[in-house]
Amino acid sequence: MCQTSGISEDIMASFTALRCAAIGARNSALRPATLPSRNLNLQATSEAANLKGIADLPGPNTYKILYWLFVKGYGERSHLLQGKLKNIYGPMWRWKLGPYDFVSVASPELIARVIQQEGRYPVRVQLPHWKEYRDLRGQAYGLHVETGPEWSRLRSALNPRMLKLREVVAFSPVIHEVVGDLLRRIEFLRSGSQDGVTVSDIASELYKFGFEGISAILFETRLGCLGEKVDPNVQRFISGVNDMLSLSDITYLFPRWTRSFVPVWKRFVQAWDDISDVASSLIDRRIAEIDARVANGQSVEGLYLTYLLSSDKMSRAEISTCITDLLLGGVDTTSNTLSWALYHLAKDPVAQDRLYDEVNSVCPNHHQPTTDDLANMPFLKAVIKEVLRLYPVVHQNARFISENDVILNDYWFPKKTQFHLCHYSVCHDETQFKHAERFLPERWLRHSAPLSGYYQHHPYSFIPFGVGVRACVGKRVAELEMYFALTRLMQSYNVQLEDDTMVVEPRTRTLLIPSKPINLRFLRRPGEQRC
Numbered sequence: 001m002c003q004t005s006g007i008s009e010d011i012m013a014s015f016t017a018l019r020c021a022a023i024g025a026r027n028s029a030l031r032p033a034t035l036p037s038r039n040l041n042l043q044a045t046s047e048a049a050n051l052k053g054i055a056d057l058p059g060p061n062t063y064k065i066l067y068w069l070f071v072k073g074y075g076e077r078s079h080l081l082q083g084k085l086k087n088i089y090g091p092m093w094r095w096k097l098g099p100y101d102f103v104s105v106a107s108p109e110l111i112a113r114v115i116q117q118e119g120r121y122p123v124r125v126q127l128p129h130w131k132e133y134r135d136l137r138g139q140a141y142g143l144h145v146e147t148g149p150e151w152s153r154l155r156s157a158l159n160p161r162m163l164k165l166r167e168v169v170a171f172s173p174v175i176h177e178v179v180g181d182l183l184r185r186i187e188f189l190r191s192g193s194q195d196g197v198t199v200s201d202i203a204s205e206l207y208k209f210g211f212e213g214i215s216a217i218l219f220e221t222r223l224g225c226l227g228e229k230v231d232p233n234v235q236r237f238i239s240g241v242n243d244m245l246s247l248s249d250i251t252y253l254f255p256r257w258t259r260s261f262v263p264v265w266k267r268f269v270q271a272w273d274d275i276s277d278v279a280s281s282l283i284d285r286r287i288a289e290i291d292a293r294v295a296n297g298q299s300v301e302g303l304y305l306t307y308l309l310s311s312d313k314m315s316r317a318e319i320s321t322c323i324t325d326l327l328l329g330g331v332d333t334t335s336n337t338l339s340w341a342l343y344h345l346a347k348d349p350v351a352q353d354r355l356y357d358e359v360n361s362v363c364p365n366h367h368q369p370t371t372d373d374l375a376n377m378p379f380l381k382a383v384i385k386e387v388l389r390l391y392p393v394v395h396q397n398a399r400f401i402s403e404n405d406v407i408l409n410d411y412w413f414p415k416k417t418q419f420h421l422c423h424y425s426v427c428h429d430e431t432q433f434k435h436a437e438r439f440l441p442e443r444w445l446r447h448s449a450p451l452s453g454y455y456q457h458h459p460y461s462f463i464p465f466g467v468g469v470r471a472c473v474g475k476r477v478a479e480l481e482m483y484f485a486l487t488r489l490m491q492s493y494n495v496q497l498e499d500d501t502m503v504v505e506p507r508t509r510t511l512l513i514p515s516k517p518i519n520l521r522f523l524r525r526p527g528e529q530r531c
């Protein structure tokens with residue numbers, strides 16, 4: 001998962017969508033490129049006296065927030081609360097939760113202005129309870145918790161192999177291997193089903209695919225998550241992530257002095273222990289293999305872990321936490337996005353046929369796509385973009401601006417203001433995306449958008465991987481995994497919903513995930529052989 005705030009996004013988005021003033025009207029449609037970013041800070045000092053302050057922003061208080069979450073039922077639909085609160089308060093509002101104070105922004109212009117003022121070492125959100133866990137277990141802080149130049153040093157070590165396109169291409173063979181396993185798994189499940197074609201709860205299968213895919217790259221080892229029996233350790237990791245994400249928000253709200261008698265902290269620590277134990281055992285196993293080879297004078301080749309160990313830019317403790325962070329970020333993000341993609345393609349046979357035709361014309365006869373082939377598949381990319389617009393896994397991002405004061409319209413915010421960026425509500429804004437609630441991949445294609453029209457949206461109205469130097473480190477890997485998986489699934493199967501009247505809404509569990517299992521029928525394409 002990609003944690004974006006200390007108060008998990010559930011609560012956060014709920015909180016996030018709180019107050020706003022009708023300030024946005026005056027918010028000229030400044031494009032990011034035209035923003036005088038650093039100067040704003042100077043302005044802040046000189047003009048603060050003439051500007052309104054955080055106290056002038058409207059928004060709900062703690063009781064109202066709790067009412068929205070627990071009485072009105074937005075606890076699991078906090079992505080929708082963004083829009084609700086925007087309607088009440090306008091595109092910027094303040095909300096408080098106990099001792100915590102937040103400012104939410106829900107227009108692309110305001111998001112752009114926050115990002116422009118994020119400083120050299122952006123911080124998404126402070127995660128004191130994650131830090132506390134790391135201290136408790138003597139672990140390095142890693143990507144999510146680390147801040148300032150130390151965070152930047154970690155990113156400089158991790159980025160080259162993850163974000164440079166020509167480096168990521170090296171992961172293609174292993175990703176294809178894992179996609180091959182996914183196809184075999186689907187074949188196994190569908191042929192064992194009652195009607196011989198149905199796979200129940202595709203998201204859980206794709207979760208295993210996500211786990212296997214990212215582990216194969218990080219640990220250079222195949223774990224066999226897509227085999228007939230799932231390794232108990234993998235199951236332990238999956239449950240650990242689930243528990244940790246579910247408990248993270250609530251743990252954040254309890255102060256440290258409650259640790260000894262509030263059981264949630266113990267459960268939070270247990271969940272983290274499960275995650276860390278599994279990740280450490282995988283890392284240690286691989287390190288032992290590498291050390292043994294080096295000791296025997298053998299050459300060592302590998303994908304990611306070997307590269308990190310040999311680059312000497314991080315300590316082993318740092319590598320361990322960062323690899324765990326990458327694992328956390330790399331599993332349910334890609335798997336949920338793929339689940340939504342299959343769901344919509346199953347609901348929209350025209351789009352599915354169009355995608356199949358594109359894949360088949362670029363890669364006929366089951367030819368495995370290469371990264372060069374992907375360059376000729378605009379519709380494939382449009383499908384993924386449209387899915388990420390409708391269901392941005394990270395539906396709400398955040399920035400804790402610690403280096404600068406911030407000016408937004410005629411408001412001045414002091415350093416250390418926590419901003420929440422309401423990405424979901426912006427992605428669903430009719431003024432940015434015509435027919436915003438509809439699945440229209442063609443809106444992303446300049447020349448063929450008969451219904452939606454090619455829509456020139458604001459660049460900050462669609463930032464599913466975040467933006468700037470703190471943006472998602474796994475973007476390229478995620479895209480490669482999703483593109484390869486979707487193309488090869490399309491080559492083999494026509495996908496239909498088991499119940500074609502079924503509607504699946506998203507729900508928030510830090511990330512945006514399907515609210516119920518998606519069961520799909522995988523019908524072999526005419527003339528296709530078994531995978």
Ligand code: HEM
Nearest residue numbers: 002329330333334394464465466467470471472473474478
């Ligand atoms: C559909 C797939 C994915 C989406 C939509 C996604 C989205 C995001 C977003 C929105 C952020 C916050 C960026 C910001 O603050 O500006 C993020 C951060 C992060 N993501 Fe992803 N992500 C995806 C896949 C992955 C994968 C595959 C990995 C691992 C290889 C990964 C690892 C991370 C990590 C470690 C961070 C924290 C980076 C930092 O704080 O420096 N993500 N992701």
